[in-house]
Amino acid sequence: MIIGFGISGVSVAKTLREQSNADITIVTSESRSFFSRPALMYVYLGKMRFQDILPMPSDYWEKNNIKVVLAAVEDIDSDKQQVVLDDGSVLFYDKLVIATGSVPRSLGLNEGNISGVQGFYSLQDLLLLQKSAKNIRHAAIIGGGLIGVELAEMFLSTGVSFTFWIREKWFGSNFLPEEEAQLVTNYLKSKKIDIRFEREITHFDANELGQVTSLHSQMGERVDTDYVCVCIGVKPNINCLENTNIHTNHGVIVDACLQTNIPSIYAAGDCVEYAEPSFGRKSVETLWYTGKRMGEYVGRNILLDQPQRYHQGIFFNSAKFFDLEYQIYGHVPVSPEENYGSVFWKHPQKDKSIRLVYDAVSNEFLGCCVLGIRFRQEICEKWIAEKWKITEVLPALPSANFDSEFSARFEMELLNIYNNKII
Amino acid sequence: MTSILKWSQWLLSHEVKNEKGVWFSSLSNRGIVGWLLALFLSFGYIILYFFPEWLGLGQKGMPNTGFIAGFDQISIFFNGSAASQWFVYGFLYTLIILLMGIKFIIKYKNNNYQVIRTLSLLFFQLCFAFIIPEIMASLNQPAMDLKNMWPLNYYFFFDWNIKKLLSSGYFGLFLMFWGLALTFIISPVLTYFYGKRWYCSWVCGCGGLAETAGDPFRHLSDNSETAWKWERRIIYPVLFIVCLMTLSILDSFFRKNPATYWITFSHFKIIILFLLAGIIALALWNKGWLKGISTSGKWAIISMGVALFMGIIFSWSYNKPVLWINALKLREWYGFYVGAIFSGIIGVGFYPLMGSRVWCRFGCPMAAILGIQQRFFSRFRITVNGGQCISCGNCSTYCEMGIDVRSYAQKGENIVRSSCVGCGICAEVCPRGVLKLENGPLFVEDGKIKF
Numbered sequence: 001m002i003i004g005f006g007i008s009g010v011s012v013a014k015t016l017r018e019q020s021n022a023d024i025t026i027v028t029s030e031s032r033s034f035f036s037r038p039a040l041m042y043v044y045l046g047k048m049r050f051q052d053i054l055p056m057p058s059d060y061w062e063k064n065n066i067k068v069v070l071a072a073v074e075d076i077d078s079d080k081q082q083v084v085l086d087d088g089s090v091l092f093y094d095k096l097v098i099a100t101g102s103v104p105r106s107l108g109l110n111e112g113n114i115s116g117v118q119g120f121y122s123l124q125d126l127l128l129l130q131k132s133a134k135n136i137r138h139a140a141i142i143g144g145g146l147i148g149v150e151l152a153e154m155f156l157s158t159g160v161s162f163t164f165w166i167r168e169k170w171f172g173s174n175f176l177p178e179e180e181a182q183l184v185t186n187y188l189k190s191k192k193i194d195i196r197f198e199r200e201i202t203h204f205d206a207n208e209l210g211q212v213t214s215l216h217s218q219m220g221e222r223v224d225t226d227y228v229c230v231c232i233g234v235k236p237n238i239n240c241l242e243n244t245n246i247h248t249n250h251g252v253i254v255d256a257c258l259q260t261n262i263p264s265i266y267a268a269g270d271c272v273e274y275a276e277p278s279f280g281r282k283s284v285e286t287l288w289y290t291g292k293r294m295g296e297y298v299g300r301n302i303l304l305d306q307p308q309r310y311h312q313g314i315f316f317n318s319a320k321f322f323d324l325e326y327q328i329y330g331h332v333p334v335s336p337e338e339n340y341g342s343v344f345w346k347h348p349q350k351d352k353s354i355r356l357v358y359d360a361v362s363n364e365f366l367g368c369c370v371l372g373i374r375f376r377q378e379i380c381e382k383w384i385a386e387k388w389k390i391t392e393v394l395p396a397l398p399s400a401n402f403d404s405e406f407s408a409r410f411e412m413e414l415l416n417i418y419n420n421k422i423i
Numbered sequence: 424m425t426s427i428l429k430w431s432q433w434l435l436s437h438e439v440k441n442e443k444g445v446w447f448s449s450l451s452n453r454g455i456v457g458w459l460l461a462l463f464l465s466f467g468y469i470i471l472y473f474f475p476e477w478l479g480l481g482q483k484g485m486p487n488t489g490f491i492a493g494f495d496q497i498s499i500f501f502n503g504s505a506a507s508q509w510f511v512y513g514f515l516y517t518l519i520i521l522l523m524g525i526k527f528i529i530k531y532k533n534n535n536y537q538v539i540r541t542l543s544l545l546f547f548q549l550c551f552a553f554i555i556p557e558i559m560a561s562l563n564q565p566a567m568d569l570k571n572m573w574p575l576n577y578y579f580f581f582d583w584n585i586k587k588l589l590s591s592g593y594f595g596l597f598l599m600f601w602g603l604a605l606t607f608i609i610s611p612v613l614t615y616f617y618g619k620r621w622y623c624s625w626v627c628g629c630g631g632l633a634e635t636a637g638d639p640f641r642h643l644s645d646n647s648e649t650a651w652k653w654e655r656r657i658i659y660p661v662l663f664i665v666c667l668m669t670l671s672i673l674d675s676f677f678r679k680n681p682a683t684y685w686i687t688f689s690h691f692k693i694i695i696l697f698l699l700a701g702i703i704a705l706a707l708w709n710k711g712w713l714k715g716i717s718t719s720g721k722w723a724i725i726s727m728g729v730a731l732f733m734g735i736i737f738s739w740s741y742n743k744p745v746l747w748i749n750a751l752k753l754r755e756w757y758g759f760y761v762g763a764i765f766s767g768i769i770g771v772g773f774y775p776l777m778g779s780r781v782w783c784r785f786g787c788p789m790a791a792i793l794g795i796q797q798r799f800f801s802r803f804r805i806t807v808n809g810g811q812c813i814s815c816g817n818c819s820t821y822c823e824m825g826i827d828v829r830s831y832a833q834k835g836e837n838i839v840r841s842s843c844v845g846c847g848i849c850a851e852v853c854p855r856g857v858l859k860l861e862n863g864p865l866f867v868e869d870g871k872i873k874f
Contacts, residue, residue, distance in 0.1 A: 007814075047446070293810070377810070
């Protein structure tokens with residue numbers, strides 16, 4: 001039995017079904033259809049319909065004998081191995097996987113009780129936004145993350161006027177090195193968006209109906225706003241575990257085999273707090289790719305008596321800010337540190353950059369991140385795993401390029417920058 | 424002329440602005456505007472093919488009037504005679520490809536592959552399909568679109584075409600050999616190295632219209648498994664029929680002129696039997712060919728091939744038309760149902776209903792042949808970048824050939840599909856940079872990186 005119908009839960013079910021005929025039940029309170037969460041924005045933009053963002057044909061679940069139950073979990077009784085649902089029914093399990101994902105963080109300004117303030121995360125959030133979008137006079141996006149940019153793109157394309165409130169000095173300076181953060185920031189500014197940096201929201205005003213009317217920042221600004229989207233990140237969704245004996249901290253605590261403190265209960269995805277993260281990795285990683293990897297691992301190992309250790313693999317992630325693509329492989333520190341050397345190239349006119357990071361002492365290649373350019377994952381992972389030296393990586397760089405044919409190439413520039421640095 | 428200019432200006436400025444929300448627009452969401460456009464286009468083709476006099480085509484040597492007469496001066500400029508309905512069609516077809524091509528280039532200006540590919544389409548349409556044949560005609564030579572090859576150009580082996588080419592001196596002979604080389608040498612070689620895209624989305628005129636004017640409708644191609652099944656059920660029979668038709672026409676041609684030409688009737692018979700035997704042998708030898716077909720299906724296909732082989736031998740040994748087919752009837756039938764209705768009225772008329780590649784996907788025998796080559800003898804593929812897919816579905820939605828690209832990408836599987844025309848839009852719309860069109864040797868082989 002799997003709680004959660006996101007990428008982690010689905011990966012568990014798919015992988016498990018490939019090797020076993022076990023009864024599989026998925027419990028979800030969001031939707032009977034498994035949809036791609038990062039694609040919700042495209043439905044709003046009219047680039048795809050809801051049926052287009054379903055990764056599997058809708059009859060997949062029935063064909064593969066996977067039962068999908070639409071209900072919320074009230075309680076998990078690990079002694080009796082049963083789960084109590086909010087419709088009163090009780091389901092029994094042999095093995096349980098918690099893949100409840102994450103929920104948007106709150107500003108802590110009691111915004112849950114003000115109407116017109118929402119997050120953008122779930123299908124319900126999308127429906128709510130679609131319903132309110134027509135009547136918005138001026139919106140606010142709070143939080144400089146990926147979802148914030150997605151919302152900016154959505155509002156811009158539908159002509160909703162808005163202000164983008166960001167806590168940091170540059171957009172993305174909490175997950176991008178400074179040069180990259182500046183590049184993305186300038187790119188966003190070129191879209192003629194009203195972005196306000198280094199702002200923290202102190203409180204909201206609401207009218208007598210409880211509807212938001214304006215917000216205040218720590219700089220003393222007051223901006224009339226009748227719609228607010230709070231997207232300051234997500235945290236593990238562990239509400240349904242509150243009264244159970246499953247150990248939690250920030251997320252569900254799991255061991256090296258993704259098992260919780262109770263032997264027959266596993267966890268995967270955003271809700272997980274991993275006990276032994278490898279070097280440079282966080283214990284809570286709320287990423288699509290991590291969820292998929294964990295889900296596939298649990299699906300393969302849940303029926304084994306001697307499960308293998310879970311390997312986090314080499315870190316990678318990707319994102320898109322409007323039309324600007326971003327990819328990262330391996331370890332790229334946000335702020336410059338003494339032990340790291342870095343080769344950084346930025347296109348003089350266009351929004352493109354490449355950064356290679358290596359160990360300043362051993363010269364080993366540690367990772368790279370690119371903006372406006374695509375790199376080949378297999379090759380980057382190979383260089384990192386096999387501990388190639390930066391001097392070996394640079395001449396081999398053309399093989400990592402994954403841009404479409406006839407694209408301009410910039411490997412020589414990078415090589416020159418490195419050579420000038422050494423001399 | 425001024426009205427065409429004005430209309431072009433409006434079209435360009437209107438289309439370039441309208442990029443987002445294809446599912447919100449009545450034109451591109453099978454709304455009322457879309458249906459009206461589909462009706463307009465379909466009826467336009469019906470009138471063009473069957474009632475050109477309604478457009479003002481002069482009857483029995485009378486001068487043109489109305490719509491067609493408006494193109495007389497342009498036609499006289501190019502080839503010295505008044506416009507025919509085909510000249511008007513070719514002119515408007517080229518004009519639309521040019522205009523919508525410019526719009527497409529502006530839309531994808533940051534992607535060199537799209538820009539160069541579209542320039543190639545514009546060049547081949549303007550020069551090869553439009554200007555060069557007009558020049559040939561004005562020099563009293565047989566006019567031929569030098570990029571249009573058999574079997575898309577299904578009349579290449581028709582008796583009248585062969586006679587025309589063979590009676591036009593060295594130039595006609597050159598066209599004859601060029602056409603043969605295109606089908607049997609140039610096309611297989613290029614498809615081996617680059618996939619069928621070298622033709623379908625870089626050169627072909629049907630592809631030219633689909634890639635430019637059809638771009639706002641590409642998401643309407645059905646990407647379900649059922650659609651894929653019907654694709655195979657229709658396109659391969661069309662290919663089969665075009666081969667049969669060509670065979671029977673050539674048969675009747677040689678029957679009338681058994682020893683007039685360098686190739687005699689008996690040479691022809693031997694060539695055909697060897698070709699057919701070769702294909703059957705290849706199908707038996709290459710296990711990949713019939714992969715995915717059930718055992719009974721395999722036997723049905725192979726026994727059909729053998730039956731065909733025997734039938735041809737029998738009909739020839741009784742000195743009857745090959746397989747007792749009435750070549751003229753079949754030709755008439757193909758010209759009407761496939762040439763006019765399928766490729767024109769449905770192929771273009773249904774852009775706003777079934778996407779831009781209805782003909783290329785379900786009907787084109789050329790695409791079928793190139794597709795078989797691409798699937799089994801080509802280095803072309805769409806590479807998937809590791810585990811980066813977020814299953815968003817942009818690739819599948821915007822695939823004009825209705826390939827469910829996502830179903831491969833989310834498994835990390837490279838895409839090798841016979842129908843892929845290599846337009847590269849899946850790679851362009853992917854928000855995580857997961858897809859890349861490639862035709863080089865694999866990059867990582869035996870743990871070694873190859874350049």
